[in-house]
Amino acid sequence: MTLIVETVFDLDALLTDEERAWRDKARAFATESILPVAEVDFENKHFRRELIGGLAAQGFLGMHIKGYGCAGAGAVSYGLVCHEIEAADSGWRTFVSVQGSLAMSAIAKHGSEEQKQEWLPRMAAGEAIGCFALTEPQGGSDPAAMTATARRDGDDWVIDGAKRWIGLASIADLAIVWAKDEEGVVRGFIVPTQTSGFEATPIAGKWAMRSSIQCDIRLDGVRVPASAQLPNARGLSAPFACLNEARFGIVWGAMGAARSCLEAAVQRSRTREVFGAPIGSRQLVQAKLADMFVEYEKGMLTAVHLGRLKERGALTPAQISVGKLNSVREALEIAHTSRALLAGDGITDEFPVMRHAANLEAVRTYEGTDEIHQLVIGRELTGLGAFA
Numbered sequence: 001m002t003l004i005v006e007t008v009f010d011l012d013a014l015l016t017d018e019e020r021a022w023r024d025k026a027r028a029f030a031t032e033s034i035l036p037v038a039e040v041d042f043e044n045k046h047f048r049r050e051l052i053g054g055l056a057a058q059g060f061l062g063m064h065i066k067g068y069g070c071a072g073a074g075a076v077s078y079g080l081v082c083h084e085i086e087a088a089d090s091g092w093r094t095f096v097s098v099q100g101s102l103a104m105s106a107i108a109k110h111g112s113e114e115q116k117q118e119w120l121p122r123m124a125a126g127e128a129i130g131c132f133a134l135t136e137p138q139g140g141s142d143p144a145a146m147t148a149t150a151r152r153d154g155d156d157w158v159i160d161g162a163k164r165w166i167g168l169a170s171i172a173d174l175a176i177v178w179a180k181d182e183e184g185v186v187r188g189f190i191v192p193t194q195t196s197g198f199e200a201t202p203i204a205g206k207w208a209m210r211s212s213i214q215c216d217i218r219l220d221g222v223r224v225p226a227s228a229q230l231p232n233a234r235g236l237s238a239p240f241a242c243l244n245e246a247r248f249g250i251v252w253g254a255m256g257a258a259r260s261c262l263e264a265a266v267q268r269s270r271t272r273e274v275f276g277a278p279i280g281s282r283q284l285v286q287a288k289l290a291d292m293f294v295e296y297e298k299g300m301l302t303a304v305h306l307g308r309l310k311e312r313g314a315l316t317p318a319q320i321s322v323g324k325l326n327s328v329r330e331a332l333e334i335a336h337t338s339r340a341l342l343a344g345d346g347i348t349d350e351f352p353v354m355r356h357a358a359n360l361e362a363v364r365t366y367e368g369t370d371e372i373h374q375l376v377i378g379r380e381l382t383g384l385g386a387f388a
């Protein structure tokens with residue numbers, strides 16, 4: 001499928017054949033399997049579980065991890081897959097992120113060899129679903145203030161606490177749970193969700209991400225063996241290393257939602273006639289389209305740059321903050337402008353724009369709000385922290 005917005009800027013020139021192949025595969029899957037059901041599932045708040053097998057068969061789950069049944073693809077390839085899937089719906093890019101960038105990454109980065117062998121191949125195949133339990137009910141911006149605890153009891157660990165906004169938790173087979181030990185050190189645990197004392201409840205009444213699942217979790221004396229602890233996770237930098245992966249995917253994904261909105265506005269501007277001519281022939285409309293397009297391409301160039309840095313092992317958290325802040329902020333702006341150009345029809349499900357705008361409100365908040373990323377960048381520029 002050729003998109004009008006792709007014919008102008010030739011971003012393809014920056015991609016390798018392999019990257020284009022991943023992109024094309026993801027676009028075909030998103031177009032054939034997600035897009036046809038995106039509106040109805042959003043309307044009905046339906047998580048279409050049967051799509052998981054397709055995502056797994058395409059090799060998208062944990063695709064940046066090497067070995068253990070994972071594709072070992074490059075960062076730009078992974079970003080392009082996030083981009084294409086979120087062009088269909090942010091909820092499904094979120095699924096790919098939670099499974100691959102958060103839950104699988106936690107095991108790949110911090111797990112023992114036995115834990116990797118046990119979980120990663122099944123997770124890559126979509127046979128085991130993971131979730132990542134970090135955020136707590138009092139708020140997500142300051143995970144250092146977490147109150148979930150893990151105490152030793154003989155050879156076991158016993159975990160107590162509450163988590164909130166945890167994607168996929170009610171359908172997950174395992175949860176990566178972050179909790180403080182008796183010394184106040186943050187540790188990570190692989191908790192099978194069937195364990196007694198683990199309870200996940202989907203959050204109702206969402207106006208965003210309606211075709212995906214976010215949950216409250218209660219951890220009530222959840223007992224796991226010592227072998228469930230991630231041995232290489234000590235301190236908050238461990239979950240943050242996973243958040244970096246997910247935030248990187250959002251840099252690309254949000255621009256996918258933006259592209260979908262921009263494409264809708266461009267196509268409409270060519271055909272919709274007002275005052276006897278297509279609205280695309282009017283200067284005010286062209287100015288809006290041009291500004292949206294420029295921000296979209298700037299966002300994509302940033303994404304490619306960050307991807308190349310990541311492939312060299314040189315990507316820093318502050319650089320990811322630049323990308324996450326910019327992509328989501330500009331994607332929202334593009335969605336809102338597109339809605340205005342589509343006029344009354346823009347609020348209907350004839351176009352994907354309101355759905356993307358609503359989803360992007362959630363993307364703006366999770367994995368670090370705009371304000372958190374501004375402060376990360378501000379600290380990098382000034383050398384002065386301004387969080388407290």
Ligand code: TGC
Nearest residue numbers: 134135140141144166167235236237240241317366367368
């Ligand atoms: P501070 O608490 O002082 O530092 C803790 C340690 O973490 C290190 N660190 C990082 N390491 C790697 N990558 C990063 N991006 C890191 N950011 C911090 C830091 O160096 C320190 O290491 P060490 O070894 O000295 O102990 O925190 P800070 O002052 O560095 O950072 C403060 C702040 C506000 C930037 C940070 O707390 C932050 O990023 N907050 C936002 C957290 C966030 O994104 N929460 C939303 C998570 S989304 C979610 O949970 C839902 S999962 C998705 C789903 O299920 O759908």
